[in-house]
Structure formats: structure tokens, C-alpha cells
Amino acid sequence: MSRLTDSSELQEALSLFQDLFEEQRHAKGFAGPIGRNLEKGPVMGPDVAAAPAEVLTQAPLPTVPVIDETEGEFRGDRLENVLFAMCRRGGFTGAVVSDGAGLPLAVYNSPVDNDRIAAFTSVLGDAMAKAGLFLEQHGAEYISMDINYEDKVVVRRFVYAEMEMYLLVLCAQSMDERAEVEMSIEQIVSILG
């Protein structure tokens, strides 16, 4: 069955799409998708072999730009790329990497200004340090706090070059953020190093 290719209206639409796309690509560049997400339907990768040959020859599929999180001229840019990619993968709202004093090294979509996020990270970091003092347990490195009915803040403490650092993530309460957070810490440490 080839309903699209049998329809003159759709052929015309496809041709117009191709024209618009080519114009846009030449005018400003165009960001392409990385892969369709059909959670409630089947996952459909491009089936090039099954595509009508005459349509494929009209215009090749665009080259899809890929973000390399470790690229960037400055360390801060690279860290922000890591945060951005983490948020994109995990569906998080925002993230911050800060040093032991709470000073932000990189921020992606902080819900408040940097001073306040620094102060808040510092408070949660202190709370983790107090766990060692009061509870005599020195492995505290993770705090998750519900901040309203929908969202939570997570702070993960990690050590780089004998300095305490924090990764703060803002996300929905239903999310299991741990895997993404751990993966991103590895990337952050490699960039800092």
C-alpha cells in the first residue's frame, strides 16, 4: 500500500515541504530531530529501503547535527552542555553544578538567580555534612526534597580533587533521576579534570 505516493495532493505537499526545507536550510540552518519518540505507538526508524525511490532522489535526508557535550571553548560551556544534555535525556527542568561553597560553575535553566541557587545548594550541602556530625554516618551524598506538589530538588555531593562539589537537579517528583545524575557526574569530573 502506498497511499502517499498515490495522492496528487500529498505529492504536492511533499514537494512544498522540500522547497521550504531547502530555503530554511540555506537561510538559517535547521536543527534536525535525533529520533522520534512514540511512547504510545510503535517506534519507527526510517525505513529507507522501503521508501519510494523517486521521492528519495528528490532531496536527501538532512545531516542531523549532534551535540557533543564535551565540546566547547570554555570549561563552563562544556559543563553547561553536559547539564543541558542531562536535562534533555532525563526530562529535568534545570540543573546546577557548584563548588563546596555553593558557587555555581555551570547553570542550565535555573529557576531562580544564581545567588539564590548558590545559597540553597550550600544549605543542602551543609545538611549532608551535618549527617556525619550528628548521625555519625559519613556516606551522606544525596538529598531529595519535594518543593511543591509536582517538583523536587535533588542535590548530589561528589568529590573532585579533594574538593566537595554539588550537582543540583530540579525535576518532577515521579522521575527516577539517579542514573542520569550519576552518568553526568562522571562527565563533569572528566571536564573538570
Added chain:
Amino acid sequence: MGRILTVASQKGGVGKTTTALNLGYTLARLGHSVLLVDADPQGGIAIASNLKKKTDAGLVNLLRGDASAEEVVATTRDGSMSVVGSGVATPADTICIEDAARDGSLRLTIEGICGGYDYVFLDAPAGVGGIVTSLLGVSDGVILMLRCRTLVLKSLPIFLKLLREVRDQHNRDLQLEGALVTMWNGGNELERQTLKELEQSVPEALFFRTVIPEDDNFEHASIKAVPVILLPGGRETARPYLELAMEMKERELLRGIGGDADEQTDGLF
């Protein structure tokens, strides 16, 4: 001024208003300042957001000069998003907007209220009439709403021709932000086949990879006149809009636009 995006389609009932409201609200939750403008004389956004609780005045009152911008821009209770209704109450009001589209005052009025926002979403009426043309003329981008239904797809050429015409004659900067598949029913073999053929035939970059599934929660949200995430149990239904918002941000970053909005936002708290 931030980005002005028109949510449009040549067909009605494809989820334009739902998308403008839920995508706008999602971007607001992400910390952006967002304005929704109901440019549809049928008043989709105004109804979907229960704007009447705040004000009856809207775009048409601005056009007539009998209300100021401050009087028609209503901000949501949590302060995250602002909405301008159409203000249409009579057939004469609809004609007023159409006349304003023809004489250019609609465009000027919309430009006048868009300052200070990171994103402005214009909820367009269905079709390719003067109002839509005028909205496209003032927009940076258009989100084209599609259902994987034959009649929707077969009527695409006329909208794409309008898009080309507006870009050629009125607004060289207008971008097709992407085509968004909505009301997706993955269990329907015909829809799957249609989407597959589309994907194979159209440049991949033109489609958002996110699709919006059909879900009764959207109807429930419309009844309660709220974004779907505010419904009990609505978070999963709203998740595709979070993905869409992230995808938009991703595209902006890759295109080098969107600028400093991320770093200078006032958030939810």
C-alpha cells in the same frame, strides 16, 4: 522581544489550542516568560484557560482602542504565564479582527503587546484566511499542527503555499519551526502507515520527533479549563509537551538562537 510563534493548521480540531496552552505552560514552568494570544475568533485559548474569570476584554478591544494592554493581559494565578483572549463576543467582533488583519492593524497591535516575553504563542484560527496571514507576517516561526489523517494531509498544500507566500512577500524571517503530529493513536494501523510514509518522504528535520498522543485527559483538562498537567494524574499526559519544549530548546541551541533567555528567567518560585 522574544520569539513569536504561531500555532496553525489549515484544518480545525487538530489540537492547536491545546498545544498553545500546554506548550506555553510547560515553557513557563521551565522558567520562561510566556504570553498566549488568542487570535482565534472562536476563542479557543480564552475558553481553555477559563480567562473569563479574569476579564472579558481581549484582542478585539485592543484593536478598537477601548481597552489598554494592561487591561487585556491576564496573568495566571501562579504568575507564570500571561494570556490575552480574543475578546470576541459577537459576530461583529469577528469581522473587526478580520478587518484589522486586512488593514495591518492586527499585526501592529500584536507587536505592541509582545515585548518582554521570551515566548509569545499566537493561537491561530483554522484555515488560510487573512487573520492567519497577518499572524504569520508578525511571527518568527510557525508550528504546523498535523493529524495523521488523510483529509488533514491532503489539504496541506494550501497552507504550505500560504507559508511560502508570506515568506516571499511579507516576512523573510518566518521559519517553519516544525510539524507536530497530534492526537496520535499508535494503535491505529492506518495512522502508523501514514506517519511512516510521511517520515520516509519528508525531510526528517521538518517534523518534531515528539508526537502528542490522543488522550482523554486533554478533554478533561478542557472541561476544567486548565493545562493538562494541573489535572490529578495529568502529569504523564503532559509529558510529551515537556519533551516538545525541550526539543524546541534543543533546536534553538543548535540554530544559535534563543539567546540569553535561559540565564535570565524568573522561575516558578
